[in-house]
Amino acid sequence: MIDPYYLQQLAIGLSLGMTYALMAIGFTLIFGVLNVVNFAHGEVYTLGAFAGLVLISATAPPVFAVIFAALAIGALAGFSLERVAFKPFRRFTDEASLKSRAMRESTLLSSLAVSIVVREALEIVFGSQMRSVPFEYLINTPVRVGPVILVTGDFIIFGVAAAMLAGLQYLLTRTRIGLSIRAVSNNPLGAKYVGIDTDRTIIMTFVVGSMMGAAAGILTGLYYGAIFPAMGFVPGIKAFVAMVMGGLSSIPGAVICALILGISESMATTFVSSGWSDMVAYGFLILTLIFFPNGLFGARRERV
Amino acid sequence: MSAPVLTIENLHVTMGPQEILHGIDLTVAEGAIVAVLGSNGVGKTTLMRAVSGVYRASRGGIAFRGQPIANLPAHRIVKLGLSQAPEGRQIFSNMSVRENLVLGGGDVGLGELDRMLDMFPVLRERLRQNAGSLSGGEQQMLCIARALMRRPALLLLDEPSLGLAPMVVAQIFNLVQRIRDEGVSILLVEQNARAALRVADHAAVMEDGRIVLAGPAAQLRDDPRIAEAYLGGHTH
Numbered sequence: 001m002i003d004p005y006y007l008q009q010l011a012i013g014l015s016l017g018m019t020y021a022l023m024a025i026g027f028t029l030i031f032g033v034l035n036v037v038n039f040a041h042g043e044v045y046t047l048g049a050f051a052g053l054v055l056i057s058a059t060a061p062p063v064f065a066v067i068f069a070a071l072a073i074g075a076l077a078g079f080s081l082e083r084v085a086f087k088p089f090r091r092f093t094d095e096a097s098l099k100s101r102a103m104r105e106s107t108l109l110s111s112l113a114v115s116i117v118v119r120e121a122l123e124i125v126f127g128s129q130m131r132s133v134p135f136e137y138l139i140n141t142p143v144r145v146g147p148v149i150l151v152t153g154d155f156i157i158f159g160v161a162a163a164m165l166a167g168l169q170y171l172l173t174r175t176r177i178g179l180s181i182r183a184v185s186n187n188p189l190g191a192k193y194v195g196i197d198t199d200r201t202i203i204m205t206f207v208v209g210s211m212m213g214a215a216a217g218i219l220t221g222l223y224y225g226a227i228f229p230a231m232g233f234v235p236g237i238k239a240f241v242a243m244v245m246g247g248l249s250s251i252p253g254a255v256i257c258a259l260i261l262g263i264s265e266s267m268a269t270t271f272v273s274s275g276w277s278d279m280v281a282y283g284f285l286i287l288t289l290i291f292f293p294n295g296l297f298g299a300r301r302e303r304v
Numbered sequence: 305m306s307a308p309v310l311t312i313e314n315l316h317v318t319m320g321p322q323e324i325l326h327g328i329d330l331t332v333a334e335g336a337i338v339a340v341l342g343s344n345g346v347g348k349t350t351l352m353r354a355v356s357g358v359y360r361a362s363r364g365g366i367a368f369r370g371q372p373i374a375n376l377p378a379h380r381i382v383k384l385g386l387s388q389a390p391e392g393r394q395i396f397s398n399m400s401v402r403e404n405l406v407l408g409g410g411d412v413g414l415g416e417l418d419r420m421l422d423m424f425p426v427l428r429e430r431l432r433q434n435a436g437s438l439s440g441g442e443q444q445m446l447c448i449a450r451a452l453m454r455r456p457a458l459l460l461l462d463e464p465s466l467g468l469a470p471m472v473v474a475q476i477f478n479l480v481q482r483i484r485d486e487g488v489s490i491l492l493v494e495q496n497a498r499a500a501l502r503v504a505d506h507a508a509v510m511e512d513g514r515i516v517l518a519g520p521a522a523q524l525r526d527d528p529r530i531a532e533a534y535l536g537g538h539t540h
Contacts, residue, residue, distance in 0.1 A: 176410075176411075179399075179403060179406060179407055180407070182396070182398070182399060182403075183396050183399065183407050186396045186397065186398045186399060187394055187395070187396050187397070189358070189390070189394050190390075190394035190395060190396055191396075191407075192356075192357075192358055192378040192379060193356065193358075193378070193382070193387070193388050193390050193394055193451070194382065194407045194408050194410060194450060194451075195378075195379045195382030195383050195410045195411075195454070196379055196407070196410075197377070197379045198379075
């Protein structure tokens with residue numbers, strides 16, 4: 001019989017991992033298409049949370065309206081981010097320059113710059129301290145499952161993450177825009193020859209990925225009850241680690257690694273103080289880079 | 305001769321500081337196969353990419369069915385009915401054969417799918433397979449089928465025989481003739497001059513970014529200069 005304590009930690013770890021997974025999906029989607037790391041993804045997450053919070057404070061709307069606001073802001077943020085931080089560096093759209101080192105490094109810095117600007121702007125407008133989410137919007141009503149106590153948020157986050165993964169799978173394999181995203185990811189030059197507007201497809205990728213990031217932000221905000229300008233930083237790093245562990249461009253790989261990460265962190269708090277649990281993610285990153293340079297799920301899988 | 309599908313006038317293409325094409329003039333008549341011959345690096349692929357809108361023209365004009373298309377974005381040119389089976393095939397190797405064809409159809413849809421699978425039966429057997437797992441000849445057929453999915457009026461074929469076994473090359477050129485017989489005009493770029501001149505109505509020879517010789521294919525087949533340079537004389 002497993003000690004209920006470990007089951008409890010496992011459950012906590014799973015929901016923690018799911019929040020990382022929500023983040024990692026958008027991150028990986030954008031990487032898969034452009035081969036660039038979008039360092040502003042964490043700020044998109046924060047913007048999603050603040051969009052929800054502002055709406056809650058202003059009109060006390062139903063929860064789905066809060067999520068909808070986060071998705072809308074996420075879409076807008078994704079579009080603007082692509083135009084401001086990525087498009088200016090994409091002067092040529094053949095595969096070599098689209099995935100060149102120069103492109104990668106310049107957008108790495110430009111997206112980092114956007115993330116700093118957004119975070120500071122949020123601090124100027126909202127202040128840097130944590131803002132608490134009104135009690136009635138919190139998704140932490142306890143639910144008892146056998147020996148383990150979960151909260152409603154665990155189920156909601158699990159459900160949303162599963163729905164997003166399934167939705168994304170549907171989008172990428174069954175819809176024209178999804179096929180175009182995969183085509184651009186696979187062969188940008190080939191995409192031009194079949195009449196795909198690569199520019200528009202790249203924007204759509206950012207919009208879809210950022211909507212997922214923003215949804216992750218508002219859900220995590222409602223789950224933990226705290227929203228603040230720097231909230232996207234740590235999940236951003238964790239999502240990055242999950243993406244690298246998963247092999248950089250495999251979405252299922254990133255999700256599995258995000259779950260591994262969440263569970264390991266929550267288990268680790270059994271043995272070390274919780275302040276050290278972040279070391280788990282960094283430890284995994286280093287081990288992955290040393291022993292599995294292609295990631296745990298890299299190489300064999302299709303990009304995106 | 306009927307009205308031209310494609311008219312290229314004084315086309316110049318510059319890459320960085322270097323001019324690659326120095327004023328190309330070329331016409332493809334409706335229902336014709338026109339071959340552009342020449343060795344590696346003379347600018348044949350640059351010409352094809354400029355026509356498809358992947359490269360910009362720095363000077364000169366390109367008209368497709370009377371409409372100027374120079375410097376239109378590539379995706380708009382495809383939608384007008386000008387498709388290309390490009391050099392290196394550029395298929396989506398991580399996606400299934402069917403997905404490649406669906407992408408080829410684009411907003412026109414899958415109306416041509418059955419006809420393509422009849423024309424290229426090998427693709428029907430491999431419909432669910434990843435395109436990257438096909439043999440070179442099969443990939444070339446997929447590349448051509450993908451370009452035909454939109455029912456183009458003009459098909460650009462860039463080195464369809466490259467890297468293929470002689471038997472497969474013969475098969476591809478038979479298909480090229482069949483495609484023309486079904487009403488698609490073809491602009492063909494080839495190093496394999498012998499095979500190209502066998503199917504072409506007109507041909508042009510490129511050297512160093514210029515067309516140095518042009519005329520009916522039958523005439524070029526007998527031209528001693530062609531025979532020497534491309535048909536088994538000594539190469540320069």
